[in-house]
Amino acid sequence: xxxxxxxxxxxxxxxxxxxxxxxxxxxxxxxxxxxxxxxxxxxxxxxxxxxxxxxxxxxxxxxxxxxxxxxxxxxxxxxxxxxxxxxxxxxxxxxxxxxxxxxxxxxxxxxxxxxxxxxxxxxxxxxxxxxxxxxxxxxxxxxxxxxxxxxxxxxxxxxxxxxxxxxxxxxxxxxxxxxxxxxxxxxxxxxxxxxxxxxxxxxxxxxxxxxxxxxxxxxxxxxxxxxxxxxxxxxxxxxxxxxxxxxxxxxxxxxxxxxxxxxxxxxxxxxxxxxxxxxxxxxxxxxxxxxxxxxxxxxxxxxxxxxxxxxxxxxx
DNA sequence: AAGAATCACAACCGCCTTCAT
DNA sequence: AATGAAGGCGGTTGTGATTCT
Numbered sequence: 001x002x003x004x005x006x007x008x009x010x011x012x013x014x015x016x017x018x019x020x021x022x023x024x025x026x027x028x029x030x031x032x033x034x035x036x037x038x039x040x041x042x043x044x045x046x047x048x049x050x051x052x053x054x055x056x057x058x059x060x061x062x063x064x065x066x067x068x069x070x071x072x073x074x075x076x077x078x079x080x081x082x083x084x085x086x087x088x089x090x091x092x093x094x095x096x097x098x099x100x101x102x103x104x105x106x107x108x109x110x111x112x113x114x115x116x117x118x119x120x121x122x123x124x125x126x127x128x129x130x131x132x133x134x135x136x137x138x139x140x141x142x143x144x145x146x147x148x149x150x151x152x153x154x155x156x157x158x159x160x161x162x163x164x165x166x167x168x169x170x171x172x173x174x175x176x177x178x179x180x181x182x183x184x185x186x187x188x189x190x191x192x193x194x195x196x197x198x199x200x201x202x203x204x205x206x207x208x209x210x211x212x213x214x215x216x217x218x219x220x221x222x223x224x225x226x227x228x229x230x231x232x233x234x235x236x237x238x239x240x241x242x243x244x245x246x247x248x249x250x251x252x253x254x255x256x257x258x259x260x261x262x263x264x265x266x267x268x269x270x271x272x273x274x275x276x277x278x279x280x281x282x283x284x285x286x287x288x289x290x291x292x293x294x295x296x297x298x299x300x301x302x303x304x305x306x307x308x309x310x311x312x313x314x315x316x
Numbered sequence: 317a318a319g320a321a322t323c324a325c326a327a328c329c330g331c332c333t334t335c336a337t
Numbered sequence: 338a339a340t341g342a343a344g345g346c347g348g349t350t351g352t353g354a355t356t357c358t
Contacts, residue, residue, distance in 0.1 A: 109324095
């Protein structure tokens, strides 16, 4: 014997809610609170299914709901989160507290219709062809290195390996999304660029406090720099306030205490402290021009099977 | 000005999971 | 443990408003 039925489904109204119905529902919930949707319609004097009452309350009548046009920031968040988790509207809505999943869903469906006509949010084809990729990083193609330039792996490769290993170590899926503008195209506000070096640096800092992620990150650093191998993990990292530190168990191609990686335009360094046999990663542009790209930003998002569990979003 | 097309969004439908019985 | 409705969620539709031709 299961629960008793919610309603008879006979003589129930459908369609748009009237002002009087809204008043009845609000008055009832004001007195007794939301919930018990099974018995609510009878008690509130509504000829509606309990499910319909719940929907009306959560999507429209509930206090604190923000209505009207989404802000650019909200749109930005939705688009990025959707690239990460797909159509998990309720998960996305949790990061826009005053918006309902229904509203976000409606926005996205409208957005999709427009999408074919602009490239405002230009993401890597890998991302757009695979709506729910796990453990991948999409980097600006302009930062990809040609084979002839490489003495080590490209930073794009390295980033992807880092993400894959962090995902495995933390048992979460992970994706880092970047956006970039192409100078030769029409100006595209809110579509900034960034470099792989900055992404790596930011990633290291963002995982401060997450031992599993940090260890995975450090392992990749140990394995990923000299060849294309994956596996054969080295020692794990230790926390030092947002910077990943690893044992100096590797050497660099310049045979000194720094590590060079990636293309001609980007250099990443690992400085070694011989006194305690540790190395500190610091990924910098070759000219350390932190102010050269004022419009840069980064979003780092992690999620498990059911929900987004953290978001980092900040300017670089 | 009028009809068509598009947009915005509330609401319904059906499926799946949770939970009371 | 089994059952079946409630609750939650995403897909879809219906409809009034707005814009276009």
